[in-house]
Amino acid sequence: MSKFKPEPFISCYGGALGAGVDEVGRGPLAGDVVAAAVILDPAAPIAGLADSKKLTERKRELLFVEIQAKALAFCIARASVAEIDRINILQASLLAMTRAVEGLAIQPEHVWVDGNKIPTWRYPAEAVVKGDSRVAAISAASILAKVTRDRELVLLHQQFPDYGFADHKGYPTAVHLAAIEKHGITPHHRQSFGPVKKRLEQLDLF
Structure with missing residues (x-):
């Protein structure tokens, strides 16, 4: 083809x-x-x-x-x-x-x-x-x-190595979502996006 x-x-x-x-x-x-x-x-x-x-x-x-x-x-x-x-x-x-x-x-x-x-x-x-x-x-x-x-x-990954930014570049992969669940969010996360907003609500921060 x-x-x-x-x-x-x-x-x-x-x-x-x-x-x-x-x-x-x-x-x-x-x-x-x-x-x-x-x-x-x-x-x-x-x-x-x-x-x-x-x-x-x-x-x-x-x-x-x-x-x-x-x-x-x-x-x-x-x-x-x-x-x-x-x-x-x-x-x-x-x-x-x-x-x-x-x-x-x-x-x-x-x-x-x-x-x-x-x-x-x-x-x-x-x-x-x-x-x-x-x-x-x-x-x-x-x-x-x-x-x-x-x-x-990649530079953000060096600052926050637990999130895997170098690999997924911030996209909502399973690894990234698991890291958000385990470690919370960083100042670089978009708080208006669903998975991040949900985590903030769980932490009573939104």
């Missing part, structure tokens, strides 16, 4: 200053949601760009360096755990993407946004479902965001 390849994406924008933006970290119980925006240089193509989740860690790390070296502009931004709890994860994700695009050293003429929702902003934009495997600039953004967030969760 041949490997599935999505239909190519045909954009309404054909210029050279289009930015791709993507976020990583909507599903985890802990850590910030991280977004990146990238304007690629047509004169400096990057081989191997793909959905960051489908790449090996080593390949992501290599592309992380190459993207930053070759892109016309890039910016990595975030929304904090406190912001996630205050405005909800969807709005926090849109906020992180907005910050990433606004932080670009070169302001884009057009933005391709991964997913089906576009932040409220001043940029002409298109939402692209599965954009991280269809638009090179979004693929690049997904790689920058994922490598950044993964590195941060």
Whole structure:
């Protein structure tokens, strides 16, 4: 059976200053949601760009360096755990993407946004479902965001080794849920997320 390849994406924008933006970290119980925006240089193509989740860690790390070296502009931004709890994860994700695009050293003429929702902003934009495997600039953004967030969760593991952050990156795995049950929560857990909120209620802290 041949490997599935999505239909190519045909954009309404054909210029050279289009930015791709993507976020990583909507599903985890802990850590910030991280977004990146990238304007690629047509004169400096990057081989191997793909959905960051489908790449090996080593390949992501290599592309992380190459993207930053070759892109016309890039910016990595975030929304904090406190912001996630205050405005909800969807709005926090849109906020992180907005910050990433606004932080670009070169302001884009057009933005391709991964997913089906576009932040409220001043940029002409298109939402692209599965954009991280269809638009090179979004693929690049997904790689920058994922490598950044993964590195941060590895550092968090060093601070809280009982939770296994280096392995599950904050996602609600059985190991993570068991650690929350045994050790409680850290300041880096999202208190508005179900398993964390439930544990806080058990401890009469919510």
